[in-house]
Amino acid sequence: MNTALALSRKHSVTKNVDVADVASVAFRAMGSPVEVTLWGDPVIIDELIALVPVRMEILEQSWSRFRADSELSRNNAYAGKGELLISDDFRELVTSMLDAATLTNELFNPTMARVIDALGYSVDFNKISASHSAATSLPTVGSPTGIHLRGNYLALDSGIALDPGAIGKGLAGDILCREFRAAGAIGVLANIGGDVVTSGTPGTTGTGGNDSWNIGVINELDRDEIIATVNTDADSLAVATSTTARRVWGNGTHHVIDPRSGNVSATDLVQATVVAEHGWISEAYATAAMVLGFTEAQSFLNKMEISYYLVRESGEVAFA
Numbered sequence: 001m002n003t004a005l006a007l008s009r010k011h012s013v014t015k016n017v018d019v020a021d022v023a024s025v026a027f028r029a030m031g032s033p034v035e036v037t038l039w040g041d042p043v044i045i046d047e048l049i050a051l052v053p054v055r056m057e058i059l060e061q062s063w064s065r066f067r068a069d070s071e072l073s074r075n076n077a078y079a080g081k082g083e084l085l086i087s088d089d090f091r092e093l094v095t096s097m098l099d100a101a102t103l104t105n106e107l108f109n110p111t112m113a114r115v116i117d118a119l120g121y122s123v124d125f126n127k128i129s130a131s132h133s134a135a136t137s138l139p140t141v142g143s144p145t146g147i148h149l150r151g152n153y154l155a156l157d158s159g160i161a162l163d164p165g166a167i168g169k170g171l172a173g174d175i176l177c178r179e180f181r182a183a184g185a186i187g188v189l190a191n192i193g194g195d196v197v198t199s200g201t202p203g204t205t206g207t208g209g210n211d212s213w214n215i216g217v218i219n220e221l222d223r224d225e226i227i228a229t230v231n232t233d234a235d236s237l238a239v240a241t242s243t244t245a246r247r248v249w250g251n252g253t254h255h256v257i258d259p260r261s262g263n264v265s266a267t268d269l270v271q272a273t274v275v276a277e278h279g280w281i282s283e284a285y286a287t288a289a290m291v292l293g294f295t296e297a298q299s300f301l302n303k304m305e306i307s308y309y310l311v312r313e314s315g316e317v318a319f320a
Helices: 045-063 071-077 088-103 113-118 167-182 279-292 294-303
Strands: 005-008 021-029 032-040 083-085 147-150 153-156 185-192 195-200 213-219 222-232 236-243 269-276 307-312 317-319
Touching: 021 045, 032 045, 032 167, 045 071, 045 088, 045 167, 071 088, 071 153, 088 147, 088 153, 088 167, 088 279, 167 185, 167 195, 167 236, 167 279, 195 213, 195 279, 213 236, 222 236, 222 307, 222 317, 236 279, 269 279, 269 294, 279 294, 279 307, 294 307
Parallel strands: none
Antiparallel strands: 005 213, 021 032, 032 185, 083 153, 147 153, 185 195, 195 236, 213 222, 236 269, 269 307, 307 317
């Protein structure tokens, strides 16, 4: 899922080593630019920030669809042959994917790997050329009922292949926030491909820092325009966008697949930005909205009491 979220804060964070230090790291992972910022005790903050790329590499090695030796690839290859013992990280991913399918009435379907491979998205996106094109016929869409999770043992029915899609990025942000807060950071911001997850506070209230996050939502039809700014002092926040304005290849093929048709989604919605408590939930609902289209997505997200910003091909914006 391609997202563009511009991050700002109420005012700049003042670095006060007597209270809290701030450290950031930027790198690439999961096919996207990643930037993580930590606020916390200056005694430990530099040690913590150095661990961020290491933790992301561990997650990617477990979840990547583009690494033949990842846990996901091994389990996909073992479909129909019985159970495999999986790591806690992979179990959390599978659990989140199954929960996302339930929350969205399977508008997010975690078994789309064979379909999206056949559409030409079989390698990391930066390796896809304009000449990549879809196969003449696409595989049948699988069902989440073909996924069997028993503790740390996973079995996939024959023909089932998992693809976490943007759920992987959202969950990675959740894990980084959870684990680095537990390790001592007072605030964590994880920006993975523009999808943002935060936890804690960016500084300390009353001592030169801030207690709120402001996240600006960019209009994918005009990337110089900020549609709105999401402001919160909640302990955890996630803002994720799905869009068909980017990650397009071949003859207009994009990465948003409608599991009901088993083909590229063709609605009038060009962007769905969703605000929720956790990254994987934001990603799931943003995907579902893109599949539904401008009008149906509003009804669905309103019913689920989810905050959103939707952009129609015509430029019309709806929000709640």
